[in-house]
Amino acid sequence: MKQTYLQTGYGFPAMLLLAFLLASCSHKNDYDASGNFEADEVIVSAQQNGELLSFPIQEGDRLKAGEAVGQIDVTLSRLGKEQVEASITALRQKTSNAAPQTELVRRQLAVQQARLEQQQRERSRTANLVKADAATQKQLDDIDAAIEQLQKEMNATRQQIRLGESNTATQNRGILSERSPLEVTARQYQEQIDRGQIINPISGVVLTKYALRGEVTAIGKPLYKIADTDTLSLKAYVTGDALTQIKTGQPVTVRIDQGKKAYKNYSGIITWISSKSEFTPKTIQTKSERANLVYAIKVRVKNDGYLKIGMYGEVLWHHPE
The missing domain is CATH 2.40.30.170 (Efflux pump adaptor protein, beta barrel domain)
Known part of the structure:
Protein backbone atom coordinates (compact mmCIF):
# COMPACT_ATOMS: atom_id res chain seq x y z
CA MET A 1 0.00 0.00 0.00
CA LYS A 2 1.32 3.42 -0.92
CA GLN A 3 1.64 5.75 2.07
CA THR A 4 1.17 9.49 1.58
CA TYR A 5 2.22 12.40 3.74
CA LEU A 6 0.75 15.84 4.20
CA GLN A 7 3.47 18.16 2.89
CA THR A 8 4.31 21.50 4.36
CA GLY A 9 5.22 24.59 2.40
CA TYR A 10 8.92 23.67 2.77
CA GLY A 11 8.55 20.11 1.75
CA PHE A 12 8.81 18.48 5.22
CA PRO A 13 6.25 15.97 6.35
CA ALA A 14 3.85 17.59 8.81
CA MET A 15 4.14 14.67 11.27
CA LEU A 16 7.92 15.03 11.46
CA LEU A 17 7.66 18.78 12.04
CA LEU A 18 5.12 18.23 14.81
CA ALA A 19 7.40 15.67 16.47
CA PHE A 20 10.30 18.10 16.30
CA LEU A 21 8.28 20.85 17.97
CA LEU A 22 7.10 18.53 20.70
CA ALA A 23 10.65 17.35 21.35
CA SER A 24 11.83 20.94 21.51
CA CYS A 25 9.15 21.84 24.04
CA SER A 26 9.95 18.77 26.10
CA HIS A 27 13.66 19.58 26.00
CA LYS A 28 12.97 23.18 27.04
CA ASN A 29 11.18 22.23 30.22
CA ASP A 30 13.61 19.67 31.62
CA VAL A 42 29.15 47.88 45.70
CA ILE A 43 28.87 51.51 44.58
CA VAL A 44 31.96 53.38 45.79
CA SER A 45 31.28 57.06 46.47
CA ALA A 46 33.51 60.05 47.17
CA GLN A 47 34.21 60.81 50.83
CA GLN A 48 35.59 64.29 50.18
CA ASN A 49 34.77 67.36 48.10
CA GLY A 50 37.20 68.47 45.42
CA GLU A 51 38.68 67.88 42.01
CA LEU A 52 39.59 64.35 40.94
CA LEU A 53 43.33 64.72 40.50
CA SER A 54 43.78 61.08 39.46
CA PHE A 55 41.30 58.30 38.70
CA PRO A 56 42.95 55.83 36.31
CA ILE A 57 40.68 52.80 36.72
CA GLN A 58 38.68 51.51 33.75
CA GLU A 59 35.61 49.33 33.43
CA GLY A 60 36.67 45.69 33.48
CA ASP A 61 39.71 46.33 35.67
CA ARG A 62 40.21 43.79 38.47
CA LEU A 63 40.99 45.54 41.75
CA LYS A 64 42.15 44.33 45.15
CA ALA A 65 40.64 45.28 48.49
CA GLY A 66 42.51 48.18 50.09
CA GLU A 67 44.05 49.30 46.80
CA ALA A 68 44.37 53.07 46.20
CA VAL A 69 42.55 53.87 42.95
CA GLY A 70 42.38 57.66 42.88
CA GLN A 71 43.06 60.98 44.60
CA ILE A 72 40.78 63.93 45.34
CA ASP A 73 42.33 67.38 45.81
CA VAL A 74 42.73 68.06 49.56
CA THR A 75 44.92 71.18 49.39
CA LEU A 76 42.63 73.22 51.65
CA SER A 77 42.56 70.50 54.31
CA ARG A 78 46.34 70.16 54.18
CA LEU A 79 46.82 73.94 54.61
CA GLY A 80 44.35 73.96 57.49
CA LYS A 81 46.30 71.23 59.26
CA GLU A 82 49.58 73.09 58.79
CA GLN A 83 48.06 76.21 60.33
CA VAL A 84 46.81 74.31 63.37
CA GLU A 85 50.19 72.59 63.82
CA ALA A 86 51.89 76.00 63.75
CA SER A 87 49.57 77.18 66.55
CA ILE A 88 50.44 74.09 68.60
CA THR A 89 54.16 74.80 68.15
CA ALA A 90 53.64 78.41 69.31
CA LEU A 91 51.90 77.17 72.45
CA ARG A 92 54.84 74.91 73.28
CA GLN A 93 57.15 77.94 73.14
CA LYS A 94 54.96 79.79 75.67
CA THR A 95 55.31 77.10 78.30
CA SER A 96 57.84 77.48 81.08
CA ASN A 97 60.43 75.03 82.29
CA ALA A 98 60.91 75.06 86.05
CA ALA A 99 64.07 72.94 85.92
CA PRO A 100 66.73 75.74 85.61
CA GLN A 101 65.30 77.84 88.48
CA THR A 102 64.69 74.77 90.60
CA GLU A 103 68.28 73.63 90.06
CA LEU A 104 69.63 76.90 91.52
CA VAL A 105 67.47 76.55 94.61
CA ARG A 106 68.49 72.90 95.01
CA ARG A 107 72.15 73.95 94.99
CA GLN A 108 71.36 76.48 97.73
CA LEU A 109 69.72 73.68 99.72
CA ALA A 110 72.84 71.53 99.28
CA VAL A 111 75.01 74.31 100.70
CA GLN A 112 72.67 74.64 103.69
CA GLN A 113 72.83 70.88 104.20
CA ALA A 114 76.63 71.00 104.26
CA ARG A 115 76.61 73.84 106.80
CA LEU A 116 74.15 71.90 108.98
CA GLU A 117 76.37 68.82 108.97
CA GLN A 118 79.39 70.97 109.90
CA GLN A 119 77.45 72.60 112.79
CA GLN A 120 76.35 69.18 114.03
CA ARG A 121 79.96 68.01 114.12
CA GLU A 122 80.94 71.22 115.91
CA ARG A 123 78.19 70.69 118.49
CA SER A 124 79.40 67.16 119.23
CA ARG A 125 82.96 68.46 119.77
CA THR A 126 81.76 71.34 121.95
CA ALA A 127 79.58 69.06 124.04
CA ASN A 128 82.64 66.95 124.87
CA LEU A 129 84.58 70.09 125.82
CA VAL A 130 81.78 71.22 128.12
CA LYS A 131 81.94 67.86 129.92
CA ALA A 132 85.68 68.39 130.37
CA ASP A 133 85.15 72.01 131.53
CA ALA A 134 87.12 73.13 128.46
CA ALA A 135 84.16 75.06 126.96
CA THR A 136 81.21 77.01 128.31
CA GLN A 137 77.53 76.09 128.15
CA LYS A 138 76.90 79.32 126.25
CA GLN A 139 79.08 78.13 123.39
CA LEU A 140 77.04 74.95 123.14
CA ASP A 141 73.76 76.90 123.25
CA ASP A 142 74.97 79.18 120.46
CA ILE A 143 75.72 76.17 118.28
CA ASP A 144 72.25 74.70 119.00
CA ALA A 145 70.66 78.01 118.01
CA ALA A 146 72.65 78.05 114.77
CA ILE A 147 71.56 74.48 113.97
CA GLU A 148 67.91 75.36 114.58
CA GLN A 149 68.22 78.42 112.34
CA LEU A 150 69.76 76.35 109.53
CA GLN A 151 66.96 73.78 109.74
CA LYS A 152 64.36 76.55 109.40
CA GLU A 153 66.21 77.97 106.39
CA MET A 154 66.34 74.53 104.79
CA ASN A 155 62.58 74.04 105.31
CA ALA A 156 61.96 77.41 103.67
CA THR A 157 64.18 76.44 100.75
CA ARG A 158 62.33 73.17 100.25
CA GLN A 159 59.01 75.03 100.29
CA GLN A 160 60.39 77.46 97.71
CA ILE A 161 61.22 74.54 95.41
CA ARG A 162 57.74 73.05 95.74
CA LEU A 163 56.06 76.44 95.20
CA GLY A 164 58.12 77.15 92.10
CA GLU A 165 57.29 73.78 90.57
CA SER A 166 53.59 74.18 91.41
CA ASN A 167 53.37 77.70 89.92
CA THR A 168 55.09 76.58 86.73
CA ALA A 169 52.82 73.55 86.39
CA THR A 170 49.71 75.72 86.89
CA GLN A 171 50.91 78.20 84.29
CA ASN A 172 51.71 75.45 81.81
CA ARG A 173 48.34 73.77 82.33
CA GLY A 174 46.60 77.02 81.41
CA ILE A 175 48.63 77.26 78.20
CA LEU A 176 48.38 73.59 77.31
CA SER A 177 44.60 73.58 77.86
CA GLU A 178 44.43 75.46 74.55
CA ARG A 179 46.49 72.71 72.91
CA SER A 180 43.99 69.88 73.29
CA PRO A 181 41.24 71.36 71.04
CA LEU A 182 43.90 72.32 68.49
CA GLU A 183 45.12 68.73 68.37
CA VAL A 184 41.53 67.53 67.80
CA THR A 185 41.20 69.99 64.93
CA ALA A 186 44.48 68.73 63.46
CA ARG A 187 43.18 65.14 63.58
CA GLN A 188 39.98 66.26 61.82
CA TYR A 189 42.01 67.82 59.03
CA GLN A 190 44.09 64.64 58.78
CA GLU A 191 40.90 62.59 58.46
CA GLN A 192 39.78 64.82 55.60
CA ILE A 193 43.19 64.37 53.96
CA ASP A 194 42.97 60.58 54.32
CA ARG A 195 39.48 60.54 52.82
CA GLY A 196 40.80 62.35 49.78
CA GLN A 197 42.50 59.11 48.78
CA ILE A 198 40.03 56.74 47.10
CA ILE A 199 40.48 53.24 48.55
CA ASN A 200 38.83 50.28 46.89
CA PRO A 201 36.73 48.40 49.50
CA ILE A 202 36.47 44.88 48.03
CA SER A 203 38.27 42.66 45.56
CA GLY A 204 36.40 42.43 42.29
CA VAL A 205 35.85 43.77 38.79
CA VAL A 206 34.88 47.35 37.94
CA LEU A 207 31.42 47.18 36.35
CA THR A 208 30.70 50.86 35.75
CA LYS A 209 32.75 54.05 36.03
CA TYR A 210 30.75 57.19 36.84
CA ALA A 211 33.44 59.89 37.05
CA LEU A 212 36.51 61.05 35.16
CA ARG A 213 39.79 62.72 36.09
CA GLY A 214 39.41 66.50 36.29
CA GLU A 215 35.78 66.45 37.38
CA VAL A 216 34.76 68.08 40.66
CA THR A 217 33.17 65.54 42.94
CA ALA A 218 31.32 65.80 46.25
CA ILE A 219 30.79 63.69 49.34
CA GLY A 220 28.43 60.83 48.50
CA LYS A 221 28.74 61.19 44.72
CA PRO A 222 29.17 57.74 43.07
CA LEU A 223 32.55 57.14 41.47
CA TYR A 224 32.34 53.54 40.27
CA LYS A 225 30.54 50.23 40.78
CA ILE A 226 32.45 47.04 41.62
CA ALA A 227 31.43 43.44 42.25
Missing part, protein backbone atom coordinates in the same frame (compact mmCIF):
# COMPACT_ATOMS: atom_id res chain seq x y z
CA TYR A 31 14.87 22.04 34.33
CA ASP A 32 13.48 22.66 37.81
CA ALA A 33 13.96 26.43 38.09
CA SER A 34 15.39 29.30 36.10
CA GLY A 35 16.60 32.81 36.70
CA ASN A 36 19.45 35.25 36.19
CA PHE A 37 22.94 35.49 37.62
CA GLU A 38 23.69 38.34 39.99
CA ALA A 39 26.49 39.50 42.29
CA ASP A 40 26.80 41.71 45.36
CA GLU A 41 27.52 45.06 43.74
CA ASP A 228 33.16 40.21 43.14
CA THR A 229 32.48 38.08 40.07
CA ASP A 230 34.59 35.10 41.12
CA THR A 231 31.43 33.66 42.64
CA LEU A 232 27.96 34.52 41.34
CA SER A 233 24.48 33.75 42.61
CA LEU A 234 21.73 32.49 40.34
CA LYS A 235 18.46 33.91 41.62
CA ALA A 236 15.74 31.55 40.48
CA TYR A 237 12.10 30.97 41.29
CA VAL A 238 10.30 27.76 42.23
CA THR A 239 6.70 26.86 42.88
CA GLY A 240 5.47 25.97 46.32
CA ASP A 241 5.33 22.23 45.65
CA ALA A 242 9.11 22.22 45.02
CA LEU A 243 9.96 23.53 48.49
CA THR A 244 9.79 20.05 49.98
CA GLN A 245 12.48 18.89 47.56
CA ILE A 246 15.16 21.50 48.29
CA LYS A 247 17.03 22.90 51.28
CA THR A 248 19.89 25.27 51.92
CA GLY A 249 23.30 23.69 51.45
CA GLN A 250 21.93 21.26 48.89
CA PRO A 251 24.16 20.69 45.84
CA VAL A 252 22.45 21.22 42.49
CA THR A 253 23.37 21.50 38.84
CA VAL A 254 23.33 24.88 37.12
CA ARG A 255 23.52 25.15 33.36
CA ILE A 256 23.73 27.82 30.70
CA ASP A 257 23.21 27.65 26.96
CA GLN A 258 26.24 26.65 24.94
CA GLY A 259 25.19 26.81 21.34
CA LYS A 260 21.72 25.99 20.02
CA LYS A 261 21.44 22.43 21.34
CA ALA A 262 24.10 22.18 24.05
CA TYR A 263 24.47 23.23 27.67
CA LYS A 264 27.43 24.08 29.92
CA ASN A 265 27.00 22.64 33.42
CA TYR A 266 28.24 23.99 36.76
CA SER A 267 28.08 22.72 40.31
CA GLY A 268 26.07 24.94 42.61
CA ILE A 269 24.93 25.15 46.22
CA ILE A 270 21.55 26.47 47.35
CA THR A 271 22.43 29.25 49.81
CA TRP A 272 19.05 30.90 50.40
CA ILE A 273 15.36 30.08 50.11
CA SER A 274 12.84 32.86 50.59
CA SER A 275 10.34 32.37 53.38
CA LYS A 276 7.71 34.45 51.56
CA SER A 277 6.01 33.86 48.25
CA GLU A 278 5.71 36.49 45.53
CA PHE A 279 4.08 36.85 42.15
CA THR A 280 6.01 35.33 39.26
CA PRO A 281 8.27 38.00 37.65
CA LYS A 282 7.35 38.59 34.01
CA THR A 283 10.88 37.78 32.85
CA ILE A 284 11.01 34.43 34.67
CA GLN A 285 9.63 31.14 33.41
CA THR A 286 8.74 28.47 35.91
CA LYS A 287 8.31 24.78 35.27
CA SER A 288 4.59 25.31 35.69
CA GLU A 289 3.84 28.56 33.92
CA ARG A 290 0.32 28.58 35.41
CA ALA A 291 1.74 29.20 38.89
CA ASN A 292 1.08 32.73 40.08
CA LEU A 293 2.98 32.53 43.37
CA VAL A 294 6.61 31.41 43.52
CA TYR A 295 9.49 31.40 45.99
CA ALA A 296 12.89 32.91 45.26
CA ILE A 297 16.06 30.90 45.82
CA LYS A 298 19.75 31.67 45.38
CA VAL A 299 22.33 29.20 44.13
CA ARG A 300 26.01 30.04 44.57
CA VAL A 301 28.16 29.09 41.58
CA LYS A 302 31.93 29.33 41.13
CA ASN A 303 32.59 31.44 38.04
CA ASP A 304 35.05 30.12 35.47
CA GLY A 305 34.97 33.39 33.55
CA TYR A 306 32.08 32.54 31.26
CA LEU A 307 29.29 33.51 33.65
CA LYS A 308 28.15 37.12 33.46
CA ILE A 309 25.86 39.22 35.63
CA GLY A 310 22.33 39.14 34.18
CA MET A 311 22.93 35.94 32.18
CA TYR A 312 20.05 33.45 32.09
CA GLY A 313 20.59 30.10 33.83
CA GLU A 314 18.68 27.00 34.80
CA VAL A 315 18.76 24.87 37.98
CA LEU A 316 18.32 21.12 38.14
CA TRP A 317 18.02 18.91 41.20
CA HIS A 318 16.14 16.18 39.31
CA HIS A 319 18.62 15.01 36.71
CA PRO A 320 16.69 13.95 33.61
CA GLU A 321 17.83 10.93 31.72
Whole structure:
Protein backbone atom coordinates (compact mmCIF):
# COMPACT_ATOMS: atom_id res chain seq x y z
CA MET A 1 0.00 0.00 0.00
CA LYS A 2 1.32 3.42 -0.92
CA GLN A 3 1.64 5.75 2.07
CA THR A 4 1.17 9.49 1.58
CA TYR A 5 2.22 12.40 3.74
CA LEU A 6 0.75 15.84 4.20
CA GLN A 7 3.47 18.16 2.89
CA THR A 8 4.31 21.50 4.36
CA GLY A 9 5.22 24.59 2.40
CA TYR A 10 8.92 23.67 2.77
CA GLY A 11 8.55 20.11 1.75
CA PHE A 12 8.81 18.48 5.22
CA PRO A 13 6.25 15.97 6.35
CA ALA A 14 3.85 17.59 8.81
CA MET A 15 4.14 14.67 11.27
CA LEU A 16 7.92 15.03 11.46
CA LEU A 17 7.66 18.78 12.04
CA LEU A 18 5.12 18.23 14.81
CA ALA A 19 7.40 15.67 16.47
CA PHE A 20 10.30 18.10 16.30
CA LEU A 21 8.28 20.85 17.97
CA LEU A 22 7.10 18.53 20.70
CA ALA A 23 10.65 17.35 21.35
CA SER A 24 11.83 20.94 21.51
CA CYS A 25 9.15 21.84 24.04
CA SER A 26 9.95 18.77 26.10
CA HIS A 27 13.66 19.58 26.00
CA LYS A 28 12.97 23.18 27.04
CA ASN A 29 11.18 22.23 30.22
CA ASP A 30 13.61 19.67 31.62
CA TYR A 31 14.87 22.04 34.33
CA ASP A 32 13.48 22.66 37.81
CA ALA A 33 13.96 26.43 38.09
CA SER A 34 15.39 29.30 36.10
CA GLY A 35 16.60 32.81 36.70
CA ASN A 36 19.45 35.25 36.19
CA PHE A 37 22.94 35.49 37.62
CA GLU A 38 23.69 38.34 39.99
CA ALA A 39 26.49 39.50 42.29
CA ASP A 40 26.80 41.71 45.36
CA GLU A 41 27.52 45.06 43.74
CA VAL A 42 29.15 47.88 45.70
CA ILE A 43 28.87 51.51 44.58
CA VAL A 44 31.96 53.38 45.79
CA SER A 45 31.28 57.06 46.47
CA ALA A 46 33.51 60.05 47.17
CA GLN A 47 34.21 60.81 50.83
CA GLN A 48 35.59 64.29 50.18
CA ASN A 49 34.77 67.36 48.10
CA GLY A 50 37.20 68.47 45.42
CA GLU A 51 38.68 67.88 42.01
CA LEU A 52 39.59 64.35 40.94
CA LEU A 53 43.33 64.72 40.50
CA SER A 54 43.78 61.08 39.46
CA PHE A 55 41.30 58.30 38.70
CA PRO A 56 42.95 55.83 36.31
CA ILE A 57 40.68 52.80 36.72
CA GLN A 58 38.68 51.51 33.75
CA GLU A 59 35.61 49.33 33.43
CA GLY A 60 36.67 45.69 33.48
CA ASP A 61 39.71 46.33 35.67
CA ARG A 62 40.21 43.79 38.47
CA LEU A 63 40.99 45.54 41.75
CA LYS A 64 42.15 44.33 45.15
CA ALA A 65 40.64 45.28 48.49
CA GLY A 66 42.51 48.18 50.09
CA GLU A 67 44.05 49.30 46.80
CA ALA A 68 44.37 53.07 46.20
CA VAL A 69 42.55 53.87 42.95
CA GLY A 70 42.38 57.66 42.88
CA GLN A 71 43.06 60.98 44.60
CA ILE A 72 40.78 63.93 45.34
CA ASP A 73 42.33 67.38 45.81
CA VAL A 74 42.73 68.06 49.56
CA THR A 75 44.92 71.18 49.39
CA LEU A 76 42.63 73.22 51.65
CA SER A 77 42.56 70.50 54.31
CA ARG A 78 46.34 70.16 54.18
CA LEU A 79 46.82 73.94 54.61
CA GLY A 80 44.35 73.96 57.49
CA LYS A 81 46.30 71.23 59.26
CA GLU A 82 49.58 73.09 58.79
CA GLN A 83 48.06 76.21 60.33
CA VAL A 84 46.81 74.31 63.37
CA GLU A 85 50.19 72.59 63.82
CA ALA A 86 51.89 76.00 63.75
CA SER A 87 49.57 77.18 66.55
CA ILE A 88 50.44 74.09 68.60
CA THR A 89 54.16 74.80 68.15
CA ALA A 90 53.64 78.41 69.31
CA LEU A 91 51.90 77.17 72.45
CA ARG A 92 54.84 74.91 73.28
CA GLN A 93 57.15 77.94 73.14
CA LYS A 94 54.96 79.79 75.67
CA THR A 95 55.31 77.10 78.30
CA SER A 96 57.84 77.48 81.08
CA ASN A 97 60.43 75.03 82.29
CA ALA A 98 60.91 75.06 86.05
CA ALA A 99 64.07 72.94 85.92
CA PRO A 100 66.73 75.74 85.61
CA GLN A 101 65.30 77.84 88.48
CA THR A 102 64.69 74.77 90.60
CA GLU A 103 68.28 73.63 90.06
CA LEU A 104 69.63 76.90 91.52
CA VAL A 105 67.47 76.55 94.61
CA ARG A 106 68.49 72.90 95.01
CA ARG A 107 72.15 73.95 94.99
CA GLN A 108 71.36 76.48 97.73
CA LEU A 109 69.72 73.68 99.72
CA ALA A 110 72.84 71.53 99.28
CA VAL A 111 75.01 74.31 100.70
CA GLN A 112 72.67 74.64 103.69
CA GLN A 113 72.83 70.88 104.20
CA ALA A 114 76.63 71.00 104.26
CA ARG A 115 76.61 73.84 106.80
CA LEU A 116 74.15 71.90 108.98
CA GLU A 117 76.37 68.82 108.97
CA GLN A 118 79.39 70.97 109.90
CA GLN A 119 77.45 72.60 112.79
CA GLN A 120 76.35 69.18 114.03
CA ARG A 121 79.96 68.01 114.12
CA GLU A 122 80.94 71.22 115.91
CA ARG A 123 78.19 70.69 118.49
CA SER A 124 79.40 67.16 119.23
CA ARG A 125 82.96 68.46 119.77
CA THR A 126 81.76 71.34 121.95
CA ALA A 127 79.58 69.06 124.04
CA ASN A 128 82.64 66.95 124.87
CA LEU A 129 84.58 70.09 125.82
CA VAL A 130 81.78 71.22 128.12
CA LYS A 131 81.94 67.86 129.92
CA ALA A 132 85.68 68.39 130.37
CA ASP A 133 85.15 72.01 131.53
CA ALA A 134 87.12 73.13 128.46
CA ALA A 135 84.16 75.06 126.96
CA THR A 136 81.21 77.01 128.31
CA GLN A 137 77.53 76.09 128.15
CA LYS A 138 76.90 79.32 126.25
CA GLN A 139 79.08 78.13 123.39
CA LEU A 140 77.04 74.95 123.14
CA ASP A 141 73.76 76.90 123.25
CA ASP A 142 74.97 79.18 120.46
CA ILE A 143 75.72 76.17 118.28
CA ASP A 144 72.25 74.70 119.00
CA ALA A 145 70.66 78.01 118.01
CA ALA A 146 72.65 78.05 114.77
CA ILE A 147 71.56 74.48 113.97
CA GLU A 148 67.91 75.36 114.58
CA GLN A 149 68.22 78.42 112.34
CA LEU A 150 69.76 76.35 109.53
CA GLN A 151 66.96 73.78 109.74
CA LYS A 152 64.36 76.55 109.40
CA GLU A 153 66.21 77.97 106.39
CA MET A 154 66.34 74.53 104.79
CA ASN A 155 62.58 74.04 105.31
CA ALA A 156 61.96 77.41 103.67
CA THR A 157 64.18 76.44 100.75
CA ARG A 158 62.33 73.17 100.25
CA GLN A 159 59.01 75.03 100.29
CA GLN A 160 60.39 77.46 97.71
CA ILE A 161 61.22 74.54 95.41
CA ARG A 162 57.74 73.05 95.74
CA LEU A 163 56.06 76.44 95.20
CA GLY A 164 58.12 77.15 92.10
CA GLU A 165 57.29 73.78 90.57
CA SER A 166 53.59 74.18 91.41
CA ASN A 167 53.37 77.70 89.92
CA THR A 168 55.09 76.58 86.73
CA ALA A 169 52.82 73.55 86.39
CA THR A 170 49.71 75.72 86.89
CA GLN A 171 50.91 78.20 84.29
CA ASN A 172 51.71 75.45 81.81
CA ARG A 173 48.34 73.77 82.33
CA GLY A 174 46.60 77.02 81.41
CA ILE A 175 48.63 77.26 78.20
CA LEU A 176 48.38 73.59 77.31
CA SER A 177 44.60 73.58 77.86
CA GLU A 178 44.43 75.46 74.55
CA ARG A 179 46.49 72.71 72.91
CA SER A 180 43.99 69.88 73.29
CA PRO A 181 41.24 71.36 71.04
CA LEU A 182 43.90 72.32 68.49
CA GLU A 183 45.12 68.73 68.37
CA VAL A 184 41.53 67.53 67.80
CA THR A 185 41.20 69.99 64.93
CA ALA A 186 44.48 68.73 63.46
CA ARG A 187 43.18 65.14 63.58
CA GLN A 188 39.98 66.26 61.82
CA TYR A 189 42.01 67.82 59.03
CA GLN A 190 44.09 64.64 58.78
CA GLU A 191 40.90 62.59 58.46
CA GLN A 192 39.78 64.82 55.60
CA ILE A 193 43.19 64.37 53.96
CA ASP A 194 42.97 60.58 54.32
CA ARG A 195 39.48 60.54 52.82
CA GLY A 196 40.80 62.35 49.78
CA GLN A 197 42.50 59.11 48.78
CA ILE A 198 40.03 56.74 47.10
CA ILE A 199 40.48 53.24 48.55
CA ASN A 200 38.83 50.28 46.89
CA PRO A 201 36.73 48.40 49.50
CA ILE A 202 36.47 44.88 48.03
CA SER A 203 38.27 42.66 45.56
CA GLY A 204 36.40 42.43 42.29
CA VAL A 205 35.85 43.77 38.79
CA VAL A 206 34.88 47.35 37.94
CA LEU A 207 31.42 47.18 36.35
CA THR A 208 30.70 50.86 35.75
CA LYS A 209 32.75 54.05 36.03
CA TYR A 210 30.75 57.19 36.84
CA ALA A 211 33.44 59.89 37.05
CA LEU A 212 36.51 61.05 35.16
CA ARG A 213 39.79 62.72 36.09
CA GLY A 214 39.41 66.50 36.29
CA GLU A 215 35.78 66.45 37.38
CA VAL A 216 34.76 68.08 40.66
CA THR A 217 33.17 65.54 42.94
CA ALA A 218 31.32 65.80 46.25
CA ILE A 219 30.79 63.69 49.34
CA GLY A 220 28.43 60.83 48.50
CA LYS A 221 28.74 61.19 44.72
CA PRO A 222 29.17 57.74 43.07
CA LEU A 223 32.55 57.14 41.47
CA TYR A 224 32.34 53.54 40.27
CA LYS A 225 30.54 50.23 40.78
CA ILE A 226 32.45 47.04 41.62
CA ALA A 227 31.43 43.44 42.25
CA ASP A 228 33.16 40.21 43.14
CA THR A 229 32.48 38.08 40.07
CA ASP A 230 34.59 35.10 41.12
CA THR A 231 31.43 33.66 42.64
CA LEU A 232 27.96 34.52 41.34
CA SER A 233 24.48 33.75 42.61
CA LEU A 234 21.73 32.49 40.34
CA LYS A 235 18.46 33.91 41.62
CA ALA A 236 15.74 31.55 40.48
CA TYR A 237 12.10 30.97 41.29
CA VAL A 238 10.30 27.76 42.23
CA THR A 239 6.70 26.86 42.88
CA GLY A 240 5.47 25.97 46.32
CA ASP A 241 5.33 22.23 45.65
CA ALA A 242 9.11 22.22 45.02
CA LEU A 243 9.96 23.53 48.49
CA THR A 244 9.79 20.05 49.98
CA GLN A 245 12.48 18.89 47.56
CA ILE A 246 15.16 21.50 48.29
CA LYS A 247 17.03 22.90 51.28
CA THR A 248 19.89 25.27 51.92
CA GLY A 249 23.30 23.69 51.45
CA GLN A 250 21.93 21.26 48.89
CA PRO A 251 24.16 20.69 45.84
CA VAL A 252 22.45 21.22 42.49
CA THR A 253 23.37 21.50 38.84
CA VAL A 254 23.33 24.88 37.12
CA ARG A 255 23.52 25.15 33.36
CA ILE A 256 23.73 27.82 30.70
CA ASP A 257 23.21 27.65 26.96
CA GLN A 258 26.24 26.65 24.94
CA GLY A 259 25.19 26.81 21.34
CA LYS A 260 21.72 25.99 20.02
CA LYS A 261 21.44 22.43 21.34
CA ALA A 262 24.10 22.18 24.05
CA TYR A 263 24.47 23.23 27.67
CA LYS A 264 27.43 24.08 29.92
CA ASN A 265 27.00 22.64 33.42
CA TYR A 266 28.24 23.99 36.76
CA SER A 267 28.08 22.72 40.31
CA GLY A 268 26.07 24.94 42.61
CA ILE A 269 24.93 25.15 46.22
CA ILE A 270 21.55 26.47 47.35
CA THR A 271 22.43 29.25 49.81
CA TRP A 272 19.05 30.90 50.40
CA ILE A 273 15.36 30.08 50.11
CA SER A 274 12.84 32.86 50.59
CA SER A 275 10.34 32.37 53.38
CA LYS A 276 7.71 34.45 51.56
CA SER A 277 6.01 33.86 48.25
CA GLU A 278 5.71 36.49 45.53
CA PHE A 279 4.08 36.85 42.15
CA THR A 280 6.01 35.33 39.26
CA PRO A 281 8.27 38.00 37.65
CA LYS A 282 7.35 38.59 34.01
CA THR A 283 10.88 37.78 32.85
CA ILE A 284 11.01 34.43 34.67
CA GLN A 285 9.63 31.14 33.41
CA THR A 286 8.74 28.47 35.91
CA LYS A 287 8.31 24.78 35.27
CA SER A 288 4.59 25.31 35.69
CA GLU A 289 3.84 28.56 33.92
CA ARG A 290 0.32 28.58 35.41
CA ALA A 291 1.74 29.20 38.89
CA ASN A 292 1.08 32.73 40.08
CA LEU A 293 2.98 32.53 43.37
CA VAL A 294 6.61 31.41 43.52
CA TYR A 295 9.49 31.40 45.99
CA ALA A 296 12.89 32.91 45.26
CA ILE A 297 16.06 30.90 45.82
CA LYS A 298 19.75 31.67 45.38
CA VAL A 299 22.33 29.20 44.13
CA ARG A 300 26.01 30.04 44.57
CA VAL A 301 28.16 29.09 41.58
CA LYS A 302 31.93 29.33 41.13
CA ASN A 303 32.59 31.44 38.04
CA ASP A 304 35.05 30.12 35.47
CA GLY A 305 34.97 33.39 33.55
CA TYR A 306 32.08 32.54 31.26
CA LEU A 307 29.29 33.51 33.65
CA LYS A 308 28.15 37.12 33.46
CA ILE A 309 25.86 39.22 35.63
CA GLY A 310 22.33 39.14 34.18
CA MET A 311 22.93 35.94 32.18
CA TYR A 312 20.05 33.45 32.09
CA GLY A 313 20.59 30.10 33.83
CA GLU A 314 18.68 27.00 34.80
CA VAL A 315 18.76 24.87 37.98
CA LEU A 316 18.32 21.12 38.14
CA TRP A 317 18.02 18.91 41.20
CA HIS A 318 16.14 16.18 39.31
CA HIS A 319 18.62 15.01 36.71
CA PRO A 320 16.69 13.95 33.61
CA GLU A 321 17.83 10.93 31.72
